[in-house]
Every structure is written in C-alpha cells, then in structure tokens.
Amino acid sequence: MASGLHNSDIPNPVLxxxxxxxxxxxxxxxxxxxxxxxxxxxxxxxxxxxxxVNLVIMIATGVFLAMHYTPHTSMAFDSVERIMRDVNYxxxxxxxxxxxxxxxxxxxxxxxxxxxxxxxxKAPRELLWMLGVAIFLLMMATAFMGYxxxxxxxxxxxxxxxxxxxxxxxxxxxxxxxxxxxxxxxDNPTLNRFFALxxxxxxxxxxxxxxxxxxxxxxGSNNPLxxxxxxxxxxxxxxxxxxxxxxxxxxxxFIVFAAIVFFAPNYLGHPDNYIPANPLVTxxxxxxxxxxxxxxxxxxxxxxxxxxxxxxxxxxxxxFVLPWLDRSPVRSMRFRPIARIAFLLWTAAFLVLLYCGGKxxxxxxxxxxxLATAYYFAYFxxxxxxxxxxxxxxxxxxxxxxxxxxxxxxxGGAAAKPMEKA
Amino acid sequence: xxxxxxxxxxxxxxLVAFAPAPASAAGGEEIHIPDTRFSFxxxxxxxxxxxxxxxxxxxxxxxxxCHAMHLxxxxxxxxxxxxxxxxxxxxxxxxxxxxxNDEGQMFERPxxxxxxxxxxxANPQAARAANNGALxxxxxxxxxxxxxxxxxxxxxxxxxxxxxxxxxxxEGMNYNRYFPGHQIAMAAxxxxxxxxxxxxTPSTLxxxxxxxxxxxxxxAEPELEERRAxxxxxxxxxTVLAGLAYAVKRKIWADVH
Numbered sequence: 001m002a003s004g005l006h007n008s009d010i011p012n013p014v015l016x017x018x019x020x021x022x023x024x025x026x027x028x029x030x031x032x033x034x035x036x037x038x039x040x041x042x043x044x045x046x047x048x049x050x051x052x053v054n055l056v057i058m059i060a061t062g063v064f065l066a067m068h069y070t071p072h073t074s075m076a077f078d079s080v081e082r083i084m085r086d087v088n089y090x091x092x093x094x095x096x097x098x099x100x101x102x103x104x105x106x107x108x109x110x111x112x113x114x115x116x117x118x119x120x121x122k123a124p125r126e127l128l129w130m131l132g133v134a135i136f137l138l139m140m141a142t143a144f145m146g147y148x149x150x151x152x153x154x155x156x157x158x159x160x161x162x163x164x165x166x167x168x169x170x171x172x173x174x175x176x177x178x179x180x181x182x183x184x185x186x187d188n189p190t191l192n193r194f195f196a197l198x199x200x201x202x203x204x205x206x207x208x209x210x211x212x213x214x215x216x217x218x219x220g221s222n223n224p225l226x227x228x229x230x231x232x233x234x235x236x237x238x239x240x241x242x243x244x245x246x247x248x249x250x251x252x253x254f255i256v257f258a259a260i261v262f263f264a265p266n267y268l269g270h271p272d273n274y275i276p277a278n279p280l281v282t283x284x285x286x287x288x289x290x291x292x293x294x295x296x297x298x299x300x301x302x303x304x305x306x307x308x309x310x311x312x313x314x315x316x317x318x319x320f321v322l323p324w325l326d327r328s329p330v331r332s333m334r335f336r337p338i339a340r341i342a343f344l345l346w347t348a349a350f351l352v353l354l355y356c357g358g359k360x361x362x363x364x365x366x367x368x369x370x371l372a373t374a375y376y377f378a379y380f381x382x383x384x385x386x387x388x389x390x391x392x393x394x395x396x397x398x399x400x401x402x403x404x405x406x407x408x409x410x411x412g413g414a415a416a417k418p419m420e421k422a
Numbered sequence: 423x424x425x426x427x428x429x430x431x432x433x434x435x436x437l438v439a440f441a442p443a444p445a446s447a448a449g450g451e452e453i454h455i456p457d458t459r460f461s462f463x464x465x466x467x468x469x470x471x472x473x474x475x476x477x478x479x480x481x482x483x484x485x486x487x488c489h490a491m492h493l494x495x496x497x498x499x500x501x502x503x504x505x506x507x508x509x510x511x512x513x514x515x516x517x518x519x520x521x522x523n524d525e526g527q528m529f530e531r532p533x534x535x536x537x538x539x540x541x542x543x544a545n546p547q548a549a550r551a552a553n554n555g556a557l558x559x560x561x562x563x564x565x566x567x568x569x570x571x572x573x574x575x576x577x578x579x580x581x582x583x584x585x586x587x588x589x590x591x592x593e594g595m596n597y598n599r600y601f602p603g604h605q606i607a608m609a610a611x612x613x614x615x616x617x618x619x620x621x622x623t624p625s626t627l628x629x630x631x632x633x634x635x636x637x638x639x640x641x642a643e644p645e646l647e648e649r650r651a652x653x654x655x656x657x658x659x660x661t662v663l664a665g666l667a668y669a670v671k672r673k674i675w676a677d678v679h
Contacts, residue, residue: 039678081493081563084645091645092652236678244674248667255660262653263465266566274567274642275559284602405679 031217036235037242038223040404044118045221045242046249047111053250054104055209059202061097069149071195073188076151077276095265096257101143102268103257105291108136116322117343119331120222126323128215133319135208140292140316142201145194147289152273157286159186159194165299168306185279225403226331227396234400285360293357294350298376300361301369311373318380325380327388335394339387346379453600455570455577458632462572462639465654468647469640471503472621477637478502480617480630482512485561488553488608490541493562494641497535501644502637509535516540554594556607565635565642572639574600579631582610 008019008026019025068087070079083090112132115121121129148159163186166176182189220229229235236242260267268290272283288296295312302308318325333340349372356372359365397403461470478499481491496513500506513533518540521528533540543549550557559567568574577600585597585604595605612630623629640646 078493085493085498091649095649240674241678244667244671248664248671251660251664251667255657255664258653258656258660262649262656265649271567271569271571274563 031238032243033237033239035217035238036220036229036232037238038221038229038400039234039236039241040223040225040400041221041242041245042224043245043249044110044114044224046246046253047107047114049246050107050250050253051104051111052209053253054100054107055202055205058097058100058104059206061093061100062199062202064093065097066199069195071149071192073151073191073277076149076191080150092261095261099257099260099265099268101146101289102260102291103253104139105143107253108139109291112136112319113347115222117333118222118224119226119326119328119333121323122326122331123323124219125215125222128212128219129323130320131208131212131215133316135205135212136319137316138201138205138208142198142205143289143291145198145201147273148191148194149198150273151191151277153275153277153281153283154270154273154286156186156277156279157283158288159190161286162288163190165305165309165312168309170306222331223400224332224334225397225400226335227400230399287358290354290358293355294353295357297353297357297365297369298373300357301366301373311377315373315376318377322380322384326384328384328391328393330393330396335396336387336391337394338391339384342379342383342387346376349373349375349379453602455574455600458573458576458635460572460632460636460639462636462646465650467650469502470636472623473633473636474502474640475504475637476617476619476621476623476630477633477635477640479619480612480634481561481637483617484611485634486539486542488542488549488558489561490543490558491539491562491641492541492560494539495535496533496537496539498644502640506535513537554607558608561638561641563642565639567642571642572635575635575638576631578606579612579634580627 005020006023006026008016008023010016010019010025010029015025065083068079068083068090070076080094083094085091087093115129115132144158144162148155163177163180166180167173169176178184180190180193181187182193223229270287287293295315298315299308299312302311328336328339330336333343352372353369353376356365356369461467461473481489496509499509499512504512513535516533516537517530518533518537519528520531523529543552546557565571565575570577578598581598581600583597583599585591589597589604591597591605595607596609597604598606612627612634614627615625617625617630619625623633643649
C-alpha cells in the first residue's frame with residue numbers, strides 16, 4: 001500500500017490509476033459484479049431494479065419538463081398544454097412522466113408485496129425494510145405534489161382536500177395547513193412551494209435509495225425460501241446471472257410502460273384534470289390518483305375526521321414496526337400455511353380498498369371499506385402476532401442449493417414447489 | 423414458481439383494471455354513452471382529414487360564436503391538410519388586437535397564422551353576460567376533459583330532444599339525454615342544413631356531429647397519430663429485444679440449473 005494508494009487489480013491502466021486513488025471500480029465490481037446473490041430468486045426480485053430505473057426515468061423527464069413549465073396559477077395549465085403541443089416531443093416527455101408515476105407505484109407496490117410475502121422485513125433486514133417504507137412515504141408526497149402542478153380541477157381540489165386533512169390535528173393543525181398553503185387557501189404560493197418541493201424530494205429519494213442499497217449489501221438479499229445462504233453453493237455472482245435476469249424483466253416492464261404511454265396515456269388519469277382549476281366550481285367527486293385510493297378509502301371509512309386521518313397515516317406507519325409485529329422465525333410464506341392465507345386475504349383487502357376508494361362515499365362501498373380496513377389492521381396487529389406463537393410452520397429446506405438443485409429427498413414444502421427455472 | 427409470477431401479473435392487472443373506476447363513477451346517475459365509430463378508434467386509427475376539415479368549418483361558423491379554443495393557433499390547421507395559403511386566408515378573416523405600437527396605442531390588425539384562435543369574448547364575465555349566465559367552456563382540450571371523449575361529444579350534440587314526461591326543464595335550459603343532470607344551458611347547436619360543405623357532404627345532424635367531434639379530438643390530441651406510429655415501432659422493437667434478452671438469460675443460466 002505504497003503512499004496510501006488502493007491496491008487495485010483493474011487491468012486497464014487509466015481506470016486503475018483512478019481506482020488506486022478512488023476505488024469506485026473495485027466497489028462496483030464487489031457490489032454489482034461478484035456480489036454473492038442467492039441463486040433461487042424468482043421474477044419478483046426484478047422489481048427493486050425496476051424501481052431504480054423508474055426513479056431515473058422520472059428525474060430525467062422531470063428535469064426537461066421543468067424547463068418548459070411555469071409554476072403560476074394563471075399560466076401552469078397552459079404551459080403544460082404548450083409542452084404537449086409546441087415543445088419537441090413534449091407530449092412524450094409529459095406522458096412518460098405522468099404515467100411513469102403510475103408505473104413507479106405499480107412496481108413499488110409489487111416490490112413491497114414481495115417483501116411482505118417472503119418476509120424480507122425480518123431480522124437482520126429491519127432497517128433495510130424501514131428505509132424502504134421511508135422511500136414509499138417520500139414517493140407519495142412527491143407524487144401528490146406533482147399531480148397538483150398541471151393546475152387542473154383535480155389538481156386543485158385534490159390539493160385542497162388532502163392539505164385540509166392536516167387541520168384535523170389539534171393545536172398545530174391550522175398552522176401546518178397554512179404552512180402548506182403559504183396563505184389561507186390553495187393558491188399561487190401553494191403551487192410555487194409544491195413545485196419547489198416536487199423538484200427537491202426526488203433527490204431526497206435518491207439519497208434514501210442509496211442507504212436502502214447500502215443496507216441491502218450488508219445483509220444480502222432475502223430469497224423465496226427465506227433461508228440464509230450457507231455458502232458459495234447457495235449463491236451466484238450478481239453479474240452476469242442477475243444482470244441478465246433483470247435485463248429481461250426490464251424489457252418486459254418497458255413494454256407495459258410503452259403500451260400505456262403510447263396507446264392509453266390518459267387512461268390512468270382523470271378527465272377533470274383537463275379542466276383548468278376553478279376555486280368556485282367543485283367537481284362532483286373528488287378522487288385522488290389511483291395509487292392513493294386504498295388509503296383514501298381507509299380515510300373515508302372512519303366517521304371521525306381526526307380518526308380517519310390517523311388511521312390513514314397509521315395504515316402505512318404500521319409497516320415500520322412490521323418486523324416486530326411478526327415474530328415468527330420463518331420468513332417465507334411458503335412455509336407458513338396459515339399466515340400465507342391471511343396475507344393473501346390482506347392483499348385482497350388492499351385491492352378492495354383500492355376499488356372502494358374510487359367509488360363515491362355511499363353504500364355499499366362504505367361498509368365494504370370498513371370491513372376491509374378492519375382486516376387490514378387486524379392482519380398486522382392481531383393475526384401476525386398471534387400466528388407467530390400458534391402457527392406450526394412447514395419444515396424448511398436444508399439449504400438453497402439442495403432445494404434448487406435437488407440431490408436426495410427434500411423436506412416437505414420445498415419439494416412440492418419446484419424452483420424457478422426460466 | 424410460475425404461479426407466483428402469474429400472481430404478480432394478476433396484481434398488476436387488477437391495479438390497472440380498477441384504476442379508471444373514479445372516472446366512470448363521476449357524475450352521480452350513470453349515463454351510458456353510446457360508442458360511436460370514429461376514424462381514430464383503435465391503435466391504428468388516424469384522423470379522417472376531410473372530416474376534421476369539415477369539423478373546423480362547423481366550429482368556425484357555429485361553435486366559435488360562443489366557444490374559444492385559445493390553445494390552438496391558425497398554423498396548427500396545416501396538420502389537417504390545409505395549405506399555407508388557405509391557413510393565411512382563414513387567419514386574415516379575423517381582426518386581432520395587437521400593440522402597443524410606438525405611440526403606445528393598441529390597434530387591430532388582420533390575423534396571422536401564428537396567432538391563437540381568436541376568442542369570441544374578452545373575458546369570462548363577458549361570455550357569461552352574453553349567454554344567460556352560463557360560461558361556454560373553452561374547447562381546446564374538451565375531448566380529453568370529458569369522460570367518454572369524442573363519443574361523449576357526439577352523444578351530446580345528437581342528444582337533444584323533448585324531456586320525458588314528468589321532467590321539467592328550468593327556464594333557459596335545454597333537455598339533453600347525455601348531459602350530466604340532463605339540463606344544459608347550450609341550446610341544440612347543430613341543425614340540419616346549417617352548414618354548407620364545399621365537398622358536397624350532406625349536412626345532416628349526424629354528419630356534422632361526427633365531423634366536429636373528429637375536429638375536437640384532433641384539437642385535444644394533435645399528437646395522436648405520431649404517438650401511435652412511434653408506439654407501434656417501439657413495442658415491436660421491445661418485443662424483439664425481449665426475445666433476445668430472454669435467450670441471453672437462458673444461455674447464461676444454462677450451466678447453473
């Protein structure tokens with residue numbers, strides 16, 4: 001280690017010169033080249049990489065949109081339409097960005113679902129999981145403020161409804177609302193600060209994503225069996241195995257993304273947002289973007305305003321303590337016959353809430369929302385803690401390699417489910 | 423494991439399937455908008471230029487008396503197949519306020535292709551004052567701003583009639599089968615024979631409604647044809663790429679299974 005230089009084995013002399021002084025290439029090789037990764041990932045493990053790509057797409061398109069957008073109440077709507085009509089490929093930038101938000105939530109919901117199903121939140125990955133929940137909360141704030149920027153009817157009224165929720169908090173509520181608005185109603189100062197924050201928060205997300213990945217590379221990835229790799233026979237180097245597998249998943253993701261952007265770019269939006277914001281005309285039904293609907297349904301399921309707000313925030317904050325609510329030592333639901341059913345029911349409850357959130361607040365949707373909300377919380381607060389004590393898990397396979405490659409009779413559950421081959 | 427992959431797509435599918443629920447739910451009573459065949463339907467659909475040109479003529483002679491389209495410029499009409507001279511001629515028929523000039527005075531001049539469509543009213547108050555208190559909406563993006571899009575516009579324009587027995591329409595309002603609430607301030611705008619088309623197309627209500635809906639769809643989504651053409655190329659490319667990526671993945675993984 002002469003003169004403190006890093007002992008680099010990068011062959012290219014120029015890269016080695018850099019690497020000796022700043023070992024980024026060694027780091028990349030270690031973290032993305034030879035990084036030992038469980039050999040039994042299924043395609044659910046694509047979604048972390050997809051989310052990363054999606055974040056980059058959002059920032060890239062967003063920066064160019066910001067060059068043409070005007071955050072002023074009298075010009076915002078027209079400036080967005082100018083992007084659609086007069087900016088070269090502006091329609092493409094905007095539709096990729098707007099639908100990119102929907103794609104981001106689809107990808108991240110599946111990513112979170114995978115974490116819950118395979119118990120990726122359990123020790124030693126609790127902090128990794130909590131950083132992920134923090135990313136999700138930041139994404140929600142960013143998406144909400146982004147939806148306000150075109151200054152259509154849903155932008156304005158969505159902003160009014162959601163910011164007003166904070167007024168439910170005693171003592172500080174009014175103060176928070178005025179801080180969000182920059183005044184006494186949703187108006188130009190609101191639009192200005194939302195634009196500033198909408199530009200800022202994605203970079204905060206990048207920072208937390210970096211920490212998320214750092215934490216991941218300390219503990220290593222979970223896998224569909226939920227058992228730790230016991231040695232080199234259980235893992236594969238990340239490259240080329242998972243770079244190749246992620247590449248295929250990425251192209252499929254691009255096909256879905258392109259189908260929406262090019263053939264149904266307004267399908268996931270609301271027609272009212274093509275009506276310029278008008279504080280004097282309230283839309284018949286104010287609905288948030290589809291990805292907020294489950295939480296919106298929880299909000300409306302509670303008859304009390306403060307109670308509803310607390311339940312809505314609580315429905316996500318409860319994820320933070322999930323590692324301590326579910327004390328079962330078995331991670332993967334494959335080996336938890338009862339928890340597996342309970343979790344699939346939770347998934348159904350989430351989708352039911354998504355559906356009900358888009359419906360008017362009337363019967364039967366209110367009652368259905370209440371039942372689904374009750375189950376949503378019961379799963380976390382009652383069922384998981386109880387199952388940790390009561391459930392008898394199926395026997396776990398001895399090792400990943402044994403489960404994947406065979407070699408002698410396998411213990412029950414693993415043998416019944418052949419591993420991903422394709 | 424294929425099953426769980428399927429499940430992933432099921433989750434994704436249901437997310438997409440449920441998503442438009444809010445749009446269709448809006449408006450209280452459910453009004454079924456009939457599906458109209460348009461040239462731009464489907465993923466390969468394009469704008470029928472002749473129909474859109476007739477639609478512009480209807481807009482100019484009928485709708486423009488009350489409805490602005492302030493996001494469009496006369497130059498945009500080139501995309502409908504009008505020549506530069508035709509566009510200049512159309513633009514020059516309106517007087518546009520410009521200025522101030524060197525003396526600080528505002529003045530009127532004939533329109534140019536670069537001008538936005540002239541609005542019929544100076545401001546929303548003037549528009550309301552001239553329309554019995556109702557504000558005729560700007561039509562620039564109306565096809566994107568109404569659930570049902572062009573189908574809704576066609577239905578609305580052809581949906582006037584006498585109210586069913588037992589339904590009373592308020593003073594100054596008109597009955598329309600497809601308007602939310604069924605009472606619309608706009609009187610039936612299109613009447614048979616109202617517009618004379620130079621290409622000999624009979625100006626029936628259905629023809630005019632179809633033409634003006636086509637024009638308004640084009641006005642709302644002028645990029646539609648370019649977007650779809652690009653989308654088809656991109657998806658074909660990605661499909662081939664997916665095949666290659668899958669083959670590479672199979673080859674790389676062949677030795678570890």
